[in-house]
Amino acid sequence: MMPLNNSMLITGGAGFIGSYLINQLIVKGVNVICLDNFDEFYPRKSKENNIKSFIASPLFTLIEGDIRNKELLDDIFKKQTIGIVIHLAAKAGVRPSIINPQEYFDVNVNGTLNLLEVMKNHSVQNFIFASSSSIYGNNLKIPYSELDNVDFPISPYACSKKSGELLTHTYHTLYNMNVINLRFFTVYGPGQRPDLAIHKFVNNIYKNIPIEVYGDGSTSRDYTYIDDTVTGILAAIHYLEINTNVYETINLGNNYPVKLSDLIEIIEEITQKKFIEKKLPIQMGDVNITFADITKAKQLLNYHPKVSLKEGVINFKKWYEKKLV
Ligand SMILES: NC(=O)c1ccc[n+]([C@@H]2O[C@H](COP(=O)([O-])OP(=O)(O)OC[C@H]3O[C@@H](n4cnc5c(N)ncnc54)[C@H](O)[C@@H]3O)[C@@H](O)[C@H]2O)c1
Structure with a gap:
């Protein structure tokens, strides 16, 4: 069982999901350490904005x-x-990983291994890992269940x-680490990463x-609103x-895939503007659909996503317009 009074280390805490999570943890009075290298994938300024409301806490x-x-x-x-x-x-991001696979493996695999090793050396036992719906590949069976072959x-x-x-499972088995792998499904909302569809599309329109x-x-993508994702992480x-002796892998999606053409219509309706579309062939690495079976999240985490795509967009x-002025 995890001691409640210890600090929580959030890696990537200046990013989109991390900063929302930290905000909620601070409201609850938790001591938070945020480790982030302000990676150049998108501008540092956006990450500084993400954390500005609690940086002085x-x-x-x-x-x-x-x-x-x-x-x-x-240290x-x-x-x-x-x-x-x-x-x-x-x-x-899927597409840039095809251009630079080495760096993706260096950070996402070796970086994760580093953390697990140092945790082991310091007897820190609890780990939540940000996994992704993308690991289902082009799974033919929908919705995607944690029991599906990935x-x-x-x-x-x-x-x-x-x-x-695979690394978290290894460390759970070898060192009894308690682990939850959370498979996020296209998380969006104010402050969303600029490379992802809703942010990119609204900016372009x-x-x-x-x-x-x-x-x-x-x-189609199973768009999940940031507040729902963060509620799932807190749970x-x-x-x-x-609980003790935990090893779980859990989908945190919305259980409601939306077609790209429908997303385009929704954004046009909400912004009252029209897109200029450039049609291109399907991109390498992009899956056809993501669709989360969230039965397990409901059962174990009492996770019930609440925000519809329209509400979220x-x-x-509103956030985007404020940023423009
Ligand atoms: N946003 C989504 O839709 C989504 C979906 C599935 C999985 N995920 C996963 O959730 C996590 C958070 O995603 P996000 O959308 O908030 O992304 P993000 O890019 O906004 O946040 C990631 C943060 O990690 C930091 N970072 C990158 N490399 C680092 C390194 N080597 N050392 C320290 N910090 C480093 C970045 O500076 C950034 O602030 C990621 O692991 C991502 O793969 C996100």
Whole structure:
């Protein structure tokens, strides 16, 4: 069982999901250490904005550094009493991983291994790993269940996340670490990563830049609103607080896939603008559909996503318009 009064280490805490999570943890009075290297995948300014509302909080410590730096990790665990690591730091994104697979593996696999090793050395027993729906590849059976075979990734990114899950299982077995792998499904909301569809599309529609539509618009994604994802992560933390000998892999999706063509219509309706579309063939590495079976999340975490895509896109649009002025 996890000691409740220890600090939580959030890797990648200056990112989209991490900063929402930290905000909620601070509201609950938790001591949070955020380790982030402000990776150049998207602008540092966005990450500074993500953490600006709590940077001055006495409950918050920012360490700028890289999960690949083992000495730094060792130093952090020596100086702080950490009860749990929530590992969100990663090179994210499917398409760029095809261009630079080496770096994706270096951060997502070797970085994860570093963390697990240092945790083992300092007897830190609780780990939450940010996995991804992409590991289902082009699974024919929908919705995707945690029991499905995920041996067929179709991008280096997916493969690196699957490798991360294999590492967490190894450390659970060897050292009794308590682990929950959370498979996130296309998380969106205000502050979403700029490389992802909703952010990219809204930006383009406001700036009259054509959007690239891959395939015939029938590819579908199970878009999950950030507040629902964070509620799921908090429930996973709680699960580790009250259980022993845990190894679970859990889908955190919305259980409601939306076609690309429908997403385009929804954004047009909400922004009252029209897209300029540039049709392109389907991209290598992109899966046809993501669709989460969330039965397990409901049972173990009492996870019930609440925010509809329309509601979520309205919130995104409001945030985006504020950012423009
Ligand atoms: N957003 C989604 O839809 C989604 C879906 C599935 C899985 N995930 C996973 O969830 C996690 C968080 O995603 P996000 O959307 O918030 O991404 P994000 O890019 O906003 O956040 C990741 C953070 O990790 C940091 N980081 C990257 N490399 C690092 C390194 N070597 N050392 C320290 N920090 C490093 C980045 O600077 C960034 O702040 C990632 O692991 C991602 O793969 C996200």
